[in-house]
Amino acid sequence: MTDPHRLAARVDEIRHFGVMAVADEAWRLEHEGRSVIWLLAGEPDFGTPPPVVEAAHASIAHGKVHYTSSLGIPALREAISQHYDTRFGADVPVDRIVVTTGASGALSLALAALVDRDERVLMTDPGYPCNRAFTRIFEGVAATVPVGADTGYQLTADHVRSRWDDRTRGVLLATPSNPTGTVVPSAELDAIAAATTELGGTLVVDEIYSELVYDHPPTTVLDRLDDVFVVNSFSKTYGMTGWRLGWLVVPEWALDAVARLVQNLYISAPAPSQWGGVAAFTPEVTTEVERRRTVLHSRRDLLVEGLRSIGFAVPVVPQGAFYVYADCSAFGPSGDVAHRLLHEAGVAVTPGDDFGVHDADRHVRFSYTAPKSRLTEALDRMAKLLS
Amino acid sequence: MTDPHRLAARVDEIRHFGVMAVADEAWRLEHEGRSVIWLLAGEPDFGTPPPVVEAAHASIAHGKVHYTSSLGIPALREAISQHYDTRFGADVPVDRIVVTTGASGALSLALAALVDRDERVLMTDPGYPCNRAFTRIFEGVAATVPVGADTGYQLTADHVRSRWDDRTRGVLLATPSNPTGTVVPSAELDAIAAATTELGGTLVVDEIYSELVYDHPPTTVLDRLDDVFVVNSFSKTYGMTGWRLGWLVVPEWALDAVARLVQNLYISAPAPSQWGGVAAFTPEVTTEVERRRTVLHSRRDLLVEGLRSIGFAVPVVPQGAFYVYADCSAFGPSGDVAHRLLHEAGVAVTPGDDFGVHDADRHVRFSYTAPKSRLTEALDRMAKLLS
Numbered sequence: 028m029t030d031p032h033r034l035a036a037r038v039d040e041i042r043h044f045g046v047m048a049v050a051d052e053a054w055r056l057e058h059e060g061r062s063v064i065w066l067l068a069g070e071p072d073f074g075t076p077p078p079v080v081e082a083a084h085a086s087i088a089h090g091k092v093h094y095t096s097s098l099g100i101p102a103l104r105e106a107i108s109q110h111y112d113t114r115f116g117a118d119v120p121v122d123r124i125v126v127t128t129g130a131s132g133a134l135s136l137a138l139a140a141l142v143d144r145d146e147r148v149l150m151t152d153p154g155y156p157c158n159r160a161f162t163r164i165f166e167g168v169a170a171t172v173p174v175g176a177d178t179g180y181q182l183t184a185d186h187v188r189s190r191w192d193d194r195t196r197g198v199l200l201a202t203p204s205n206p207t208g209t210v211v212p213s214a215e216l217d218a219i220a221a222a223t224t225e226l227g228g229t230l231v232v233d234e235i236y237s238e239l240v241y242d243h244p245p246t247t248v249l250d251r252l253d254d255v256f257v258v259n260s261f262s263k264t265y266g267m268t269g270w271r272l273g274w275l276v277v278p279e280w281a282l283d284a285v286a287r288l289v290q291n292l293y294i295s296a297p298a299p300s301q302w303g304g305v306a307a308f309t310p311e312v313t314t315e316v317e318r319r320r321t322v323l324h325s326r327r328d329l330l331v332e333g334l335r336s337i338g339f340a341v342p343v344v345p346q347g348a349f350y351v352y353a354d355c356s357a358f359g360p361s362g363d364v365a366h367r368l369l370h371e372a373g374v375a376v377t378p379g380d381d382f383g384v385h386d387a388d389r390h391v392r393f394s395y396t397a398p399k400s401r402l403t404e405a406l407d408r409m410a411k412l413l414s
Numbered sequence: 415m416t417d418p419h420r421l422a423a424r425v426d427e428i429r430h431f432g433v434m435a436v437a438d439e440a441w442r443l444e445h446e447g448r449s450v451i452w453l454l455a456g457e458p459d460f461g462t463p464p465p466v467v468e469a470a471h472a473s474i475a476h477g478k479v480h481y482t483s484s485l486g487i488p489a490l491r492e493a494i495s496q497h498y499d500t501r502f503g504a505d506v507p508v509d510r511i512v513v514t515t516g517a518s519g520a521l522s523l524a525l526a527a528l529v530d531r532d533e534r535v536l537m538t539d540p541g542y543p544c545n546r547a548f549t550r551i552f553e554g555v556a557a558t559v560p561v562g563a564d565t566g567y568q569l570t571a572d573h574v575r576s577r578w579d580d581r582t583r584g585v586l587l588a589t590p591s592n593p594t595g596t597v598v599p600s601a602e603l604d605a606i607a608a609a610t611t612e613l614g615g616t617l618v619v620d621e622i623y624s625e626l627v628y629d630h631p632p633t634t635v636l637d638r639l640d641d642v643f644v645v646n647s648f649s650k651t652y653g654m655t656g657w658r659l660g661w662l663v664v665p666e667w668a669l670d671a672v673a674r675l676v677q678n679l680y681i682s683a684p685a686p687s688q689w690g691g692v693a694a695f696t697p698e699v700t701t702e703v704e705r706r707r708t709v710l711h712s713r714r715d716l717l718v719e720g721l722r723s724i725g726f727a728v729p730v731v732p733q734g735a736f737y738v739y740a741d742c743s744a745f746g747p748s749g750d751v752a753h754r755l756l757h758e759a760g761v762a763v764t765p766g767d768d769f770g771v772h773d774a775d776r777h778v779r780f781s782y783t784a785p786k787s788r789l790t791e792a793l794d795r796m797a798k799l800l801s
Contacts, residue, residue: 029580029614030614031610031611031614031615031616031641032616032665032667032668034527034528034668034671035526035527035528035529035530035533035552036530037526037530037552038526038527038671038674038675041671041674041675041678042674042678043673043674043677044677044678047484047677069481070480070481074477074479075474075477075479080474080475080479083474083686084471084474087462087467087470087471088467090461090462091656092461092462092467092653092654092655092656092657093457093655093656094456094457094655094656095656097434128515128658128680128684129680129681131679131680131681135679139422139424139425139551140421140422140425141421141422142422143422143423143424144531144553146422156678157678157679157681160675160678160679161678161679164526164552164675164679165422165424165551165552165553166531166552166553193416223418224418227416227417227418228418229418229419254418266479267479268479268480268481268681269478269479269480269481269482269682269684269685269686270479270684270685270686271515271658271680271681271682271683271684271685278419280419281419281421284421284425284428286430287425287428287429287430288425288428288547288551290430290431290434291428291429291431291543291544291547291548292518292522292544292547292548292551293515293516293518293658294516294518294544294655294658295656295658296658297515297656297657297658297684297686297687298656298657298658299470299656299657299684299686299687300684300686
């Protein structure tokens with residue numbers, strides 16, 4: 028008799044987020060009365076803009092609480108299509124836009140549609156840990172590529188060519204990236220897309236942080252590329268993480284497949300979130316996003332400069348998102364550093380091993396999801412501890 | 415060079431819901447001014463009870479719009495655990511309850527945790543079509559078992575024993591079932607559970623319709639079995655389909671695996687839905703569910719009797735859900751019958767081939783998700799057409 032309590036093999040390769048253990052410990056310390064500055068989260072400290080809240084309230088009050096069309100309510104798909112046009116001059120037809128249950132849903136759908144068993148998907152190490160899980164659950168292989176400061180912690184077309192083999196299905200990149208906040212330069216991104224197509228693969232681009240960039244205006248690959256999957260989300264841009272709302276832009280040839288997958292796997296994205304999401308594209312919310320971008324920009328500058336002056340190495344200034352991926356090796360292995368920062372300075376940060384194995388013990392991730400006064404306090408505490 | 419536009423093999427086996435094509439046609443007819451009675455939907459025509467709406471509104475207004483704990487907010491997990499205790503005397507610890515993004519999320523998690531590539535999961539034909547998809551996406555095999563009126567359209571322990579082989583991982587059953595509305599008798603369910611364990615497999619029980627039963631009080635397998643996965647949802651019981659909120663009860667030995675999966679694949683279920691869901695377990699809502707159950711009960715009796723008098727065969731009275739799976743072979747193949755009912759009588763029903771292949775062309779599914787006056791009108795129209 029076989030063991031009735033056996034788990035699927037894939038489960039062994041899917042890990043807890045280490046950040047959760049740090050968060051549990053930080054909560055415990057706070058509960059004991061200790062002061063903790065949280066630079067830990069993968070979500071902004073901003074809330075959901077009032078117009079979105081009001082639109083969601085109104086839809087619920089009007090009884091719009093049933094399943095929606097599985098591809099998303101037409102008003103939201105049209106708003107997203109219009110957004111690409113007005114903001115980027117990009118022609119993204121409504122038909123190609125699939126509303127999803129967060130970027131999580133979008134990543135699941137893209138990989139389920141593309142990746143056959145044992146097929147490889149190229150992605151960075153360090154990178155968003157769930158990307159490895161989304162590939163593995165469908166019996167694909169997350170082919171991680173160690174990247175460092177020399178390539179801005181991002182893939183290059185050379186990486187793609189040198190790592191390609193006949194089991195490689197495609198490339199998944201995130202720009203800006205979690206945990207590094209770095210952006211793939213447009214020319215490099217185009218070279219990656221060309222190499223991927225030439226090699227017979229497909230490119231998936233995660234743009235969930237694309238509105239949160241500080242050194243140049245926001246961009247999208249969709250202003251020049253059609254034959255890509257693009258993942259996006261309301262979570263980070265609009266402070267809507269808990270609403271679980273995102274979207275996937277799908278190339279024509281995969282539309283029918285993705286439609287079938289979304290019907291079967293999700294039925295539809297949450298209705299109140301979708302109705303709320305329509306209001307995210309109003310001028311009032313756009314103004315609020317601009318304000319938040321300015322705030323995050325100045326937090327970034329403060330944090331990068333402060334970390335460098337303490338002795339953390341930040342060889343590449345992160346151009347976006349709300350993360351600084353800092354080399355902490357001057358102070359010890361990252362697990363020890365994170366533990367000391369939390370317990371001795373009351374500063375909660377994420378150790379590098381949440382994001383991969385490559386140089387993970389030399390890095391910690393700081394999230395600048397706290398006001399500048401708290402960031403300053405955190406820097407002071409760390410300087411005292413580490414100097 | 416390989417085709418860069420190739421899709422994963424699994425996609426070929428995941429189908430559109432046929433019901434969507436019928437719905438599109440019905441919308442078109444309505445748009446032309448035709449009267450259509452919708453007996454099509456997999457969701458109740460009832461809305462979300464006011465206490466749930468108010469709780470969701472309040473949580474959003476208070477800024478509870480961030481990611482939640484990935485297993486669900488403690489208040490909701492505790493409310494579900496308490497519900498099992500007060501309603502069924504079942505001891506289901508909070509630790510074993512994982513809040514999910516609808517029953518869809520719960521089914522995904524259970525099958526991702528259990529099923530290795532090429533492993534088989536036994537399930538009924540006819541059955542909920544997504545169950546086949548959830549198995550296939552993780553590279554498992556949906557091993558469908560043709561079932562008929564002789565077993566109440568449900569699996570038996572004999573089925574499990576006779577269909578088992580060394581690649582079988584477990585059994586997935588739904589009680590009551592979609593599309594048949596039939597319930598697995600308690601003694602048979604216990605025999606299935608015993609057979610499954612004895613054979614070295616795991617049982618997954620979908621109880622999403624378990625509160626909507628008409629001939630006996632609601633039940634759960636959790637009042638006597640621990641070593642099972644149980645899928646449930648707020649959708650059908652509480653009129654909350656669009657909120658995408660469900661839960662999975664997980665056996666102890668799989669808790670850590672499911673926790674890792676849910677972190678990576680979903681992050682968390684929608685926050686406003688979770689806060690709303692807490693209010694679903696209040697006395698006011700319980701009273702409303704009782705009222706709805708009474709309404710559905712009387713609709714069922716009306717529809718079953720009416721269909722039989724027209725000449726549809728309903729050999730087993732469906733004990734639950736809001737479906738009648740009727741043999742329409744006296745009037746022709748089910749696709750033709752459904753087409754005629756829609757176009758010539760203005761009655762929208764689902765052809766049997768959405769639910770499998772076994773005798774699918776002899777059956778259509780009627781959803782009694784319309785008031786009795788409309789059901790009566792639908793029966794009159796069908797009687798005129800078919801007599």
